[in-house]
Amino acid sequence: CGVFGVFAPGEPVANLAYFGLFALQHRGQESAGIATFEEGDVIHLHKDMGLVSQVFNETKLKDLPGYLAIGHTRYSTTGSSRVVNAQPALAKSRLGTLALAHNGNLVNTSELRAELAETNHDFITTTDSEAIALAIAEEVNRGNDWVKGAINAFKRCQGAFSLAIGTPDGMIGTRDPNGVRPLVLGTLAQESHDQPLRYVLASETCGLDIIGADYVRDVQPGELVWITENGIESIMWAEQPVRKLCIFEMIYFARPDSVMHDETLYSYRLRIGRQLATESNVDADIVIAVPDSGVPAAIGFSQTSGIPYAEGLIKNRYVGRTFIQPTQGMREAGIRMKLNPLKDVLAGKRVIIVDDSIVRGTTSRKIVRTLRDAGAIEVHMRISSPPVTHPCFYGIDTDSQDHLIAATKSIEEIAKQIEVDSLQYLSWEGMLTATRENPEEFCSACFTGDYPIAIPETIKRSKLM
Numbered sequence: 001c002g003v004f005g006v007f008a009p010g011e012p013v014a015n016l017a018y019f020g021l022f023a024l025q026h027r028g029q030e031s032a033g034i035a036t037f038e039e040g041d042v043i044h045l046h047k048d049m050g051l052v053s054q055v056f057n058e059t060k061l062k063d064l065p066g067y068l069a070i071g072h073t074r075y076s077t078t079g080s081s082r083v084v085n086a087q088p089a090l091a092k093s094r095l096g097t098l099a100l101a102h103n104g105n106l107v108n109t110s111e112l113r114a115e116l117a118e119t120n121h122d123f124i125t126t127t128d129s130e131a132i133a134l135a136i137a138e139e140v141n142r143g144n145d146w147v148k149g150a151i152n153a154f155k156r157c158q159g160a161f162s163l164a165i166g167t168p169d170g171m172i173g174t175r176d177p178n179g180v181r182p183l184v185l186g187t188l189a190q191e192s193h194d195q196p197l198r199y200v201l202a203s204e205t206c207g208l209d210i211i212g213a214d215y216v217r218d219v220q221p222g223e224l225v226w227i228t229e230n231g232i233e234s235i236m237w238a239e240q241p242v243r244k245l246c247i248f249e250m251i252y253f254a255r256p257d258s259v260m261h262d263e264t265l266y267s268y269r270l271r272i273g274r275q276l277a278t279e280s281n282v283d284a285d286i287v288i289a290v291p292d293s294g295v296p297a298a299i300g301f302s303q304t305s306g307i308p309y310a311e312g313l314i315k316n317r318y319v320g321r322t323f324i325q326p327t328q329g330m331r332e333a334g335i336r337m338k339l340n341p342l343k344d345v346l347a348g349k350r351v352i353i354v355d356d357s358i359v360r361g362t363t364s365r366k367i368v369r370t371l372r373d374a375g376a377i378e379v380h381m382r383i384s385s386p387p388v389t390h391p392c393f394y395g396i397d398t399d400s401q402d403h404l405i406a407a408t409k410s411i412e413e414i415a416k417q418i419e420v421d422s423l424q425y426l427s428w429e430g431m432l433t434a435t436r437e438n439p440e441e442f443c444s445a446c447f448t449g450d451y452p453i454a455i456p457e458t459i460k461r462s463k464l465m
């Protein structure tokens with residue numbers, strides 16, 4: 001999911017939230033929502049199924065007055081794909097209503113819900129995100145202020161959560177103690193000396209760029225930032241924060257123009273392409289990518305191998321990301337709509353095709369057939385991540401383990417099933433070394449099964465074979 005927050009006293013901010021969400025559309029396409037806060041404890045909310053541009057128009061944005069906005073784009077990991085589960089989630093407390101946008105996935109939702117059910121008899125939705133909102137309200141109702149109430153609630157949550165929270169008194173941003181999902185802090189430039197600083201929270205820096213906000217820094221794992229008219233306050237609430245950023249954010253999920261670790265992810269993805277060529281080059285005539293996600297790695301592969309990069313597949317950009325649509329049937333229909341081969345480029349060629357990942361293997365098989373139909377004489381697939389063998393419990397919808405092709409099949413068997421002449425994946429070491437960061441600071445559990453946040457047995461059983 002994508003989360004966004006903007007705090008700008010005295011100014012309307014719904015349009016800024018709209019553009020921020022527009023830039024975070026790739027993080028979720030099922031539903032979108034914005035909640036705004038007006039002086040005098042008035043809150044407005046609009047959310048619906050669909051893309052940001054389908055959910056909002058000028059009239060709808062005009063109906064969202066206020067100086068603080070919280071926005072969300074969703075793809076479901078817990079809770080079904082229905083409008084009641086769209087975010088932001090609201091919860092009422094003695095200090096007023098809060099609006100919460102969540103990216104990630106809790107692993108103790110059922111325990112938390114059971115605790116909350118004792119005091120809140122009517123759950124509206126089925127999501128872990130609403131449970132967090134209710135937990136904060138419950139803690140506030142016990143006599144805590146917003147910050148203390150939020151911290152108490154966060155300590156009851158296990159799993160991945162990057163949050164933007166609006167309250168009548170200020171805005172909160174936080175990340176779980178492992179910082180599995182990203183969240184960045186930015187500011188809008190002051191237009192005059194006496195204008196207070198206006199703060200922005202966004203899942204990725206591309207959400208700052210689009211509204212002209214300057215990147216200040218990442219919200220740290222286990223940190224809470226409290227943004228009010230008096231400025232920003234930072235509180236480290238986690239006792240032992242341990243960095244475990246999702247490596248899949250780096251490889252695939254986040255936009256290539258977003259900055260992580262002081263460089264755009266485009267640069268990281270070029271490097272893993274180069275590394276992939278070092279590990280698994282093969283004699284061929286052209287290197288092509290599965291657009292768009294495979295492009296930077298394919299260019300890197302071409303640079304290191306010396307084999308020319310070409311465009312072999314043209315993508316219809318108006319079809320959403322195939323993987324994110326909830327049903328397999330929809331996914332398959334989506335894939336057929338999406339890619340068209342360039343026969344003039346492919347005919348008679350030995351082709352290396354680079355993609356970022358193979359999850360279920362359904363996309364890959366179709367693509368290979370498409371290339372052969374267009375006249376490719378050899379198809380060598382190279383993947384800029386290791387085999388996905390384990391499901392994600394922290395907010396990326398990689399499905400249950402039995403649907404992951406690499407969980408049950410060897411690389412040779414996968415090659416046979418997707419009908420390629422050869423198949424190679426990037427090594428796990430290569431993927432982590434290319435980050436140029438401490439490899440310990442990443443979650444890579446979907447490649448290893450080594451889950452950094454303990455997963456309760458019942459949940460494990462639901463997704464593991």
Ligand code: 5GP
Binds near residue numbers: 322388396
């Ligand atoms: P599959 O092998 O499952 O048929 O498809 C893999 C393709 O799905 C890759 O091209 C990858 O870019 C794309 N994809 C879209 N969303 C996701 C996601 O959330 N995780 C992964 N691993 N791949 C995704």
Ligand code: SF4
Binds near residue numbers: 180391394395
């Ligand atoms: Fe990311 Fe994989 Fe870890 Fe999930 S299991 S957080 S997708 S690295």
Ligand code: MG
Binds near residue numbers: 290291293355356
């Ligand atoms: Mg892709």
